[in-house]
Structure formats: C-alpha cells, structure tokens
Amino acid sequence: MKERLNFQETVLVNGIKVYGYPYDVSFAMIRVIIPLGTAHNQHPILPGSFHLLEHMVLNRGAMFPELHSFKQFIGLNGGYNNAWTFPFETMYEVDVPATIFQKSFEGILSQIFDPIFNLADLENEKNIIANERRRKERWYPGTDELSQYLHSIWKSSSLYPIEQIFGSDEDLTKINLSYLTNLHDSYFCDKIIVLLGGNYDEKFALKKLSEIKTSPQILSGQTSPFEWKKREYHEIKMDSVSRHLYCYGGITNTLDWKEQAALTFILSFLGNHIHGPLYNWLRVEKGWVYELTWFLNYETQGRWHMAFPLNNKAQVVAVREELHGRIQKSLEDKSLVCKEINRILSKSLFLYQKLNDFMNHAFEFLSIEGRIFTEEEIAGTIQSFSDVKYLLEIYEKHMSPIVTGEFLALPKTESK
Template sequence: MNFKKKTLKNGLRVLVVPIKDAPSVTVMSMISTGSEYESKEKNGISHFLEHMFFKGTENRPKSIDIAKEFDGMGSEHNAFTSNEVTAYYGKASYKNFEKVLEIISDMYLNPTFPEAEMEKEKGVIIEEINMYEDLPQQTVQNVFQKMLYGDTPFGRDVLGPKENIKSMVREDFIKYRKSHYVAERTLVVVAGNVSSLDAFKKVGKAFKGILSGKIIKKEKIIENQSKSKIEIKHKKTDQSHIVIGVRTFGVHDKRLPILRVMSAVLGGGMSARLFQKMREELGICYYVRSSINDLTDHGNFTISAGVDKSRLDTAVSGILGELKKMSENLVGTAELKKAKDYLIGQMYLNLESSDSLAGFYGFQEILGQKLKKPNEVEKELLKVTPVQIKKLAKELFVDKSLNMAIVGNVNSKESLEKIFHF
C-alpha cells in the first residue's frame, strides 16, 4: 500500500494514498489545532469553529447549499475536533473527486461565519455538552483528564464550558482561523482511486488561496505526579463508572508498540484478561475495556468499567490485580500471539475504506510521526517480547502513578483509598 507526500511552495502538505480499483475517494483536510492550543478563555473555540465551517461559504451562502451538493453525490461528509487535530472530510465515488475537493477547499478557504447561524449554533453545542454530561461513561473520561492535567490545556474538555460558548463572537472565529488555519499547519489527504500526479495538481489548484502563517507551539506539559489520586464526581446513576489509569508517553516513544500489545493482552476482545476476570469470573460488569490515549508529547493508559456501587471495591481490586500480574509474570507464548493477531487483524479490518486509510496515514503525518505502512506497523507489533511487556508494566504500574476517576452515586473515598495500591 503506497503513498506519496509533497509540500507545495506555499507550505501546504499533500498526502496521496492511491487505491487501485477502489470505488471511492476521500478528501480530508487536517489542521494542527484543537483544545490543547486554546486559552482558558477561548476553550471550546476549535470545536465551535468546526461547526461553523458547515454554515456557509462565499460560494455556498447557506448550510443547506453545502449539504445538498454532498447529498447529491450520495457522499459521506463530516468533521471532528480532538485535543491536537481538527479535520473535515468528504467521501464519494471516485468519479466525483474534483467536486468533493472543490467543496472541502471552499469550506476551508471561504467560510463566512454568519452571525445569525453562530447564535443558533451556540444552542446546538450547549445541547451537545448537555448530552455528554448525561452520559457517565463520557463524563468519567473528562474527570480523569482533568485530574491528570488540572486547569491546563491538557486537562480541559474539547467542547469547552457553556459560559465560553455563550460569550464567543464572530470576531473570535475570524482571529482564530487567521492564526491557526494556515498552510504550515494544514495537511490535505487524498485516498482512493486517483493518480498521485493528478491529485497533487488539483489540490494545489484548489488550495492556492490558502493563508500562510507561523507554526504555533503548544504550552509545555509538566508531568509531576508523586502520589496516587482519586477523584469522585457524585451523580445519581445505577452504575458507578470508573477509570483507572497511569501516565504514559507520546506517539514518538519507541515503547508504544509494547504498550499496544500489553493493552491487547488486558483488554483486546472477549477472551482478554480483564473481560474474563471482571465479567466471566466475577460477573460484576457489562463493559470493561483498556485504552491508550497517545498525543504528541504525552499520553495515558486507562481501564474503564461500569459496576454496581456495592461492588466497587471488588472491581478496583480485580483491575489492580490484573495490572500487578503484568508486572510480575511473563505473558505466555500463546496469549502473546493471540494479542498480536488481534491488533493486526483489527488494524487491517479498519483499513478497508478510503476514509479510514486517509485517517491512518493522515494522523501519522499531522502528529509528526514517521509514516509507516500497515505491514511496517505489523512488523513492529510482532517484535514485542514478553520481557519487554513485563519491564514496561513494572515502570508504569507503581502505587504513586495510579489515578482513578469515578462518576456515580458514591460519596466517600475512604474505603477506596485503603485498597488503591498494588
């Protein structure tokens, strides 16, 4: 699976992933901006701005004009905002490549940010915030992030607080776009049934009006945890939702493949250790999963579960017990092979479409990683050894590094503090 990358004279990066005989093509514009680039006062603006790019351009004055053209091709189109990346994409038949590219570039280059639409969208985003606040599985993740990084860009929610959303004005969007939506911070990915030469030429023409600017650096993260932490957000729920985790490292760390395999041993599928322990053996939860959150300069490894309040202590002890085993015992040959095969199989299943391939290569490039093909990622995973996993587990799973966030009908930390250690 080949790719070609080029930096145009104006500083815009273009990445093309040709997929011979594919029925579709995806055009994705990715920008190095997100909640970690925001000030406290403007927290939430990256996500709000993402919404506003769909509200009209100089060539398509209303949101319905954009939607009609996408729908008229039977296309898929969407956008997303994360801590470090904001992206917009359209996916359609390869025959409509030029049309999709033209719409995506028009949204990027010529947004109008109508004030009436902006005021209406404030209500939409506030309801989006309300929706996630009503989902304890999501809320507990936000509590965990804030516990780890506090009142810094790294601990704030991508959506921002409601008071920020209510106070934003059109000039905020214009100023933020001017400094962040520039060639030096932007990547355009084209994946699908296209030729590289044709794609480079057409992207260059479509984005010829892109602004130039400086590369804005994020605030420097400070990692200084010296003891375990527990944070509880009281909420009347039938379940207590917990996240137990530790700080890890960013995407450039050579230990990332080891962490990925270790995570798969613990939480990769229904035969993984956590599922077998928590659901099959103890019968105390419906969902339990392990996750890796890896960004450019920091990361964390977490285990999430939902349990009855009365069985919270049992759940915490069960999870910590499985982590302790990782640091004390070598993973067996058969179990290690299964975990690697799980990761590799999932990776290839998730790369069956042009939009998933655009994301696979696009995220590597926008986060400053060395671009790797799927078979190269596979080779890295296959090299991981039981000794490496045990060594990493010993480094990560120590008492002072533990963190736990809980959302539910729980009032006291006392009993939990007594058992929250290895």
C-alpha cells in the same frame, strides 16, 4: 502480505503536503487538515474561536455563496461533508461520487480559504455553539457520572476546560466579523495537510492547492498537563454504578510510539476474551465478572485504565491483592505473549477493508506522529514484543503500583 498503507506524498512549493491513496472505487474522499485547533485558543485569541470559525467556514464560500448551498450540493448528490475541531487541527471532510470530484474539491477549498462571513450567520452560530456547550457541560470532560469522575476527580486528565472549546457566552459575545476575518488569516499557513483517497483527479487537485498562498505558522497551542488528584485507593458511591467497579490506571505524559503500542498490547493481552490471563482468572476460573474493559487515549498526553466490575467487596480485596503479581507472571510467559502477538497479527487481515479505514489511519498517525506508518512497521513493532523483558519494563514504568492509582465505585443502593 502486500503493503496496504502506501500513501503517495507530494510536498508543494507553498509547503502544503498532499497524501494520495488511489483506490479503485466510484467515489473520492477529501480531507483538508488545518493545523489549528482548540489548543490554539490562547490569549489574545478568545476561547471557542477556532470551533466557531469551523462552523462559519461551512456556511458560505465564494463558489457557493448561499447559506449551506455547498452542503446541499454534496448531500443531494449522495455525498457527505462535515468538519471537526481537534486539539491541534481542524479537519474538513468531503466524500463524493468521483463524477463530481473537481467541483467538490474546488468547492471545499472555496469554503475553507475564501469563505463569506455574514452577520446573521454569525449570531445564529453563536447560539448553536452555546447550545452545543450546554449539551456537554453536565458531565465534561466525560460523558456520564463515572467518566467525569475518572477524568476530573480521580485524575485531572482534560486537555482544557470546556469554555476553551466552545467559549463562554461572554466570549462568544466578543466575537465579531472583523475579529473572525483576522483569525481566518491564520488558515493560510504552510503546515496544511490534504488527504485524497479513491478515484480522484490528482493533477487537478495539486494545481488548485498550489494556488493557495501560505506563510509560516506563528500560532502555538497549549494544553493542560494531566495529573493525579486522588491517586491513593479510595471508595466512592455512584448512582450510575450497579456493581463493585474496581478501577486501576495511570497517566503517561511522555510516550514514544513504540511505548504507546506496547501499553496497548499489554492491556489487550491481559483483558481479551480469547485467552487473556486476567479475563481467564476472573471470568473462566472464578466466575466473578461478565467482562473486563480497558481504555487508552493518547494525544499530547496519555491516560489509561482497566475496569473490573465485580460482585462484592471480598472479590475486590482479592483482586487488589493478586492483580500485580498476576500481571507480571503473565508478561514473563513468553509462550503466552507470543500467542497474543500471533493473534493480533492474524486479526490485522480484517483491518483496512474500506477506504475510510486508510484515511482514518493516515489522519491518526499524521496528527500524533507527523508521518504515516506502514503495515510493515506496525507489524515489526508488534513482533518485537516477544522481548518480554521490554514488556516488563513498560509495566514497571507505566503500570506498577508506584505510578498508578486505584479506586472502587460502589452502587449507592445495594441490590438484593
């Protein structure tokens, strides 16, 4: 198969790295990644600072000085523009018709590197961000009762408190135009990354990026370590749970990419609805579950779990007694493992069908690994999992009873 993840890398004299993906479409995609995010809100930088700066940058720039005029220029031409503050990056995104690429590219650089900060805008954005914080704080770091329990009571697996993202009301009150202007100076660092995809003018883009004056990045970011709070088996009743939900999972603080891929492979292998051994056991053979779910997230640290929504306590007891033996037996079955390898590699045919898929892939790998992996590399890693001894080592290191935790979420009111 032809390699589909060939990005063209250019490193400019000012340190800015540009990754281009020319694609025969009538539009262009622009991603400007500033290597500063929520993790960099460390004293003396106030909590919530970089998220507020992201909001302010989108309001006005030297090229589009009226409030939201750049957003309107993009949107009224059928394009899209937004931004996100991540733990270690802030990413600005613009998708536009190729016919307005030059003006759009120049415009987003103007917003990011030559913004206009207005006092009325600042007070308005503080109120908006306070409202955004209140929208999420009820269940933070989750989005509902169960996920909050998973990530704050079962495990402490939040990278930082919610105030570090959005700032408290007191923090936001302390931020003024002078502070924001000084903070914005940190944007001019030599670790900026730009992704370009589709039908774009590379020569024009490189010329404009070369004009940005940068200096070495000096700010460092920090996140809270993940740790267990209630690792041993326990039971909890919840309003939002309607079945006997048995959860089993772990914390993986140090993983190289192959280990991340192997853990993902194992979870997908065990629980998939095509031939997953745990799925076949609990649904096909026993009829105890409708579905199995699993979760894996890895940024600077990792957390994962599997959820088994069962009908009663007797089924939970049986699953707990047999689970690890069945996992090990499945991983020892090379024929079964190779079927899963073939399934995943065959499914890859359907990946990367849209330009946005390529851009997301690039951002994910640059953010976590510092480089863009090729399809050949990814496929080679997956093929290496035919070494079942390695998969068993991953199980022992990250999934065995001595390193994992478990709990049972019960409905507060039993169904009749």
